[in-house]
Amino acid sequence: MSARQRVTVEDIARACGLSRATVSLVLRSSPLVHPATRQRVEAEMKRQGYVYNRAAANLRRRVSNSVALVINDLSNPFFAEFATGVDEALGGKDYVTLLGCSNESPQRQLQVLNSLMEHHPAAIILSPAENTDARDIDRVVGGTPLLVFNRMLDHDSDGADHDFLGLDNRGGAMQATAHLIERGHRDIAFFGGHANSSSCQERRQGYHDALKKAGLRARNEWLIESAPTRVDACARSETLFAGKTKPTAAVCYNDAVALGLMLGLAHHGLRPGIDFAVTGFDDIPEAAMSMPELTTLSTDPRARGRQAAQLVLQRVEQATPVSPANIVPVRLVERASSSAPA
Amino acid sequence: MSARQRVTVEDIARACGLSRATVSLVLRSSPLVHPATRQRVEAEMKRQGYVYNRAAANLRRRVSNSVALVINDLSNPFFAEFATGVDEALGGKDYVTLLGCSNESPQRQLQVLNSLMEHHPAAIILSPAENTDARDIDRVVGGTPLLVFNRMLDHDSDGADHDFLGLDNRGGAMQATAHLIERGHRDIAFFGGHANSSSCQERRQGYHDALKKAGLRARNEWLIESAPTRVDACARSETLFAGKTKPTAAVCYNDAVALGLMLGLAHHGLRPGIDFAVTGFDDIPEAAMSMPELTTLSTDPRARGRQAAQLVLQRVEQATPVSPANIVPVRLVERASSSAPA
Structure with a gap:
């Protein structure tokens, strides 16, 4: 610690000829x-360089001006943009972001949450790791307001005691699939994601919805799992062509997967967007800059971050009952990667 | 706040038939x-679900177990990876990351720092916004240990009172330029970055070093500025070909710029890696996955994040004099984007 002595409330009170209690009232904006x-008092605080000791104030009030943000994969631009949006909105309300990364590990997630809880955050925003056990989260979080983002926890369907903000995964995947059908594709795969994650299940459902509506059917060998990352998607791309009937297009779990698949296609001598059509999900900044540019679903992750922050701060300020899940619509952005079959 | 009553030290003391002071000694790991x-005591704390109130403990000790991390651009994967590394290493030492984003705005950076300082972080890691005024930072940070990452503050050359961790920008750009010369290029531009940032100045210096060594000269019209982002680099790519003598290759300020330039080239009908050679700087994950794959300088941003965390924690634990700048060597990774001239 610095050896420099901190200016205290007493110093300010003495200099102004006031009681400590009066200065405290000023600090608490008392009418x-x-x-x-x-x-x-404010002029004197400025003159002496008084820094309001919020930690002490929070401790007295037993409320903190921090919000814990736990992210499953900060190296995915979707979540980096989300985190930036959260921090923007919290900063605008004079809250501080406590950041933790789980790197998709439920064990690390619990450690991170435990450690952040010691700071008594006013609320928690959690973008859960895959295979998160909801009971573990409940145990650690206790009564602190919690907003879950993106992936539902396993008990979320039957009346969870936290807020949820997610994307219209089913509607989005349905739009992407319908778009490929409209372009003339009949043999369409669903590529990437882990089948046990809620978002993957919902996106696959939307894919099935669109196929069914068009009188088409999905083959089991066209439902291909991968980690939701570029590297794993690239590695698994040949699985798409292992069966007898080969698809001409794939609805991808997310943009990272789609970009990885496009690279894998190129490695196999297929030109993405010409020999094989691809759609993504998220519209991360690279989607508009890939070659070919990626047709995808716009989710505006930075705006989602701001929205998540606003939702938890509302919850902190008003003890209203937990609202139904906030499901944000997504919008198809047509680009070059989803052309008609060759 | 939760209505649930928190378990206190008194509760534990009473249940064990011990004094409050003894329980406190256990909490402080006293011998x-x-x-x-x-x-x-530990068994009883576990049984009752006691959560150690670190905020209170820190307040008593006037030291916090948090470290503030202020990032200039979290949407750049280089910094997202860096932040992930910082959080990994801090978490491993039971510290918590307080995150703030400046989005390259010195004003926002000051607000964020001011707000984070109210939490009395044990130390600060700052990846400064462009055009940061070092005096502003000194004023806000006071005696808290500070590590500056990546870009030097303007007084860093003449004996700063903080630690610095940076990359060997000059040596890296020299390697990249020498590599292009070795491949047969003679007309090589330096593309992107803002000329007034320390990292851009150093990289340009390395570029000049390599040209000079090879008896080549840089033309002024081949020193092209852009914001260090993909979008701006793409927009400015035609500037490269505005002069009479057209370059056949460009050493780019960073990977984001190189990826943006490659897209811009494609828009102008030039095939990057075939008609025009490009190198980057950083080796972000996409560098290995772009088409063509990007020749760049490996900096391992996640390892840099871990290193930054270790350096500040050392500083927190030992009050040694500030060490000379930590300059990390970088390594050329040769890929397809830097082929010989057509």
């Missing part, structure tokens, strides 16, 4: 203080 | 407590 007195 | 007593 009981005369405006002229407030001005005098 | 004065008999091991059997410690075991008994």
Whole structure:
């Protein structure tokens, strides 16, 4: 720690010829203080360089001005953009972001949450790791307001005691699939994601919905799992062509998967967007800059981050009952990767 | 806040038939407590679900177990990876990351720092926004240990009072330029970055070093500025070909710029890696996955994040004099984007 002595409330009180209690009232923006007195105290605090000890104030009030943000994969631009949006909105309300990364490990997630809880955050925003056990989260989080983002926890369907913000996964995947059908594709795969994650299940459902509506059917060998990352998607791309009937297009779990698949296609001598059509999900900044540019579903992750922050701060300020899940619509962005079959 | 009553030190003391002071000693891992007593107290804390109130403990000690991390651009994968590494290493030492994003705005950076300082972080890791005024930072940070990452503050050359961790920008750009010369290029541009940032100046210096060594000269019109982002680099790519003598290759300020330039080239009908050679700087994960794959300088941003965390924690634990700048060597990774001239 610095050896420099901190300016205290007592120092300010003494310099102004006021009681410590009066200065405290100023710090708490109490209406009981005369405006002229407030001005005098504030001028003196500025003169002496007084830093409000929020940690001490929070401790007295047993409320913190921090919000814990736990992210499953910060190296995915979707989540980096989300985190940026959360921090923007919290900063605008004078809250501080406590960051933790789980790297998709439920064990690390619990450690991170436990450690963040010691700071008594006012609320928690959790983008859960795959295979998160909801009971573990409940145990650690206790009564602190919690907003879950993106992936539902396993008990979320039957009345969870936390808020949820997610994307319209089913509707989005249905749009992407219908778009490929409209372009003339009949043999369409669903590529990537882990089948046991809620978002993957919902996206696959939307894919089935669109196929069914068009009188088409999905083959089991066209439902291909991968980790939701570029590297794993690239590695698994040949699985798409292992069966007898080969698809001409794939609806991908997310943009990272789609970009990895496009690279894998190129490695196999197929030109993405010409020999094989691909759609993504998220519209991360690279989607518009890949070659070919990626047709995808716009989710505006930075806006989602701001929205998540606003939702938890509302919850902190008002003890209203937990609202139904907030499901945000997504919008198809047509680009070059989803052309008609060759 | 939760209505649930928190378990206190008093509750534990009462249940064990011990004094509050003894339980406190256990919490502070004091060697004065008999091991059997410690075991008994710890078992009781577990049974009652006692959460150690670190905020209170920190307040008593006037030291915090948090480290503030202020990032200039979290949407750049280089910094997202860096932040992930910082959080990994801090978490491993039971510290918590307080995150703030400046989005390259010095004003926002000051707000964020001011807000984080109210939490009395044990140390600060700052990846500064462009055009940061070092005096502003000194004023806000006071005596808290500070590590500056990546870009030097303007007084860093003449004996700063903080630690610095940076990359060997000059040596890296020299390697990349020498590599292009070796491949047969003679007309090589330096593309992207802002000329007033320390990292851009150093990289340009390395570029000049390599040209000079090879008896080549840089033309002024081949020193092209852009924001260090994909979008701006793409927009400015035609500037490269505005002069009479057209370059056949470009050393780019960073990977984001190189990827943006490759897209811009494609838009102008030039095939990157075939008609025009490009190198990057950083080796972000996409560099290995772009088409063509990007020749670049490996900096391992996640390892840099872990290193930054270790350096500041050392500083927190030992009050040694500030060490000279830590400059990390970088390594050329040759890929397809830097082929010989057509």
